[in-house]
Amino acid sequence: MIALPPEPLRAALLAWFDRAGRDLPWRRGPEGGRDPYRAWVAEILLQQTQVARGLGYYERFLAAFPTVQALAAAPLEDVLKAWEGCGYYARARNLHRAAAQVAAQGAFPGSYEGWLALPGVGPYTAAALSSFTLGAPHAVNDGNVRRVLARLYGERAPSPAWVQARADALLDPARPGAWNEAVMDLGATVCTPKAPRCAPCPLAQWCAARASGEPTAYPAPKVRAPVQAVQAVAALIGSRERAHLERREGTLLGGLMGLPAEALLAGESPEAALARLCARLGATPGPLLGQVRHGMTHRQVTLHVYRAQAELPLQPVAQAALARLDQKALALEAARQEGLFPA
DNA sequence: AAATCGGGGGG
């Protein structure tokens, strides 16, 4: 392993950060002494979610739940509604659970280990929050850090342990929170995945990937599981404004509401699956409204949406937290209020 | 170590 000189490298990156770092709403307050509630909500929201996308959700979420006490007291349905469309809904469920723990103990964690003990807080988030809110010397390891360090050291296949060791060694003990934010800002705005801008990079003089002439070769792309094609049927009972909805159980979209649905069994036709679904609901199958397709990283879902009739409770769709897939399905029923779509 | 969990931005 090449030993990089830590002090000049730290000074160069922190000087760049102080000049060119991003101005983000969760960065208000003193360095190393940020408001733990605002910092925590941001870190959970930003897990596997790009900053530009998280911004809108952040403001709306804080407006709906201004304090951890308000979050703890709110029904989970309201929390999921605020999270609607953002994905990885276990984050919202864990955030709600953790809020109850924090409210019960009357204070936010005062250490890395304390943060790590909260549901939904793993090694990255505990390092981020302990450095941002407590000034604790813990180095974050996220996608940006992985890419920046892989390029800096010229490592094509950086393991999590390799990244953490390098991040720990480089962390500036005088400004751990600022250092963590600086590496992430560099990765997000300069050392980007496909088009790194080496010219303005404050670390260029030490960077092995830049010296190689092919910075984007570091790190090598991760091998990903193939996308699996899935088919299912759903029943629309009622209208797109007031429909019969079910709560999804399990890990996939768990906690969200959606149209009653059944996955097609191997070799099964959509009509047969619809018959199974209607038998379960005590409903009468109706005509096909259409199909919607929806991609979910490792799944490509084709949903066949049918109308159905039944004496089942309807609820206002606008107040329920729905996945994008169900919103697409509901959109198949054209709004037909008098005057909305004149003939 | 590998699989699973959403949805969208950007080349």
Add this chain to the structure above:
DNA sequence: CCCCCAGATTT
């Protein structure tokens, strides 16, 4: 179309 994103949890 493909890779990636302020990862965590479960297997």
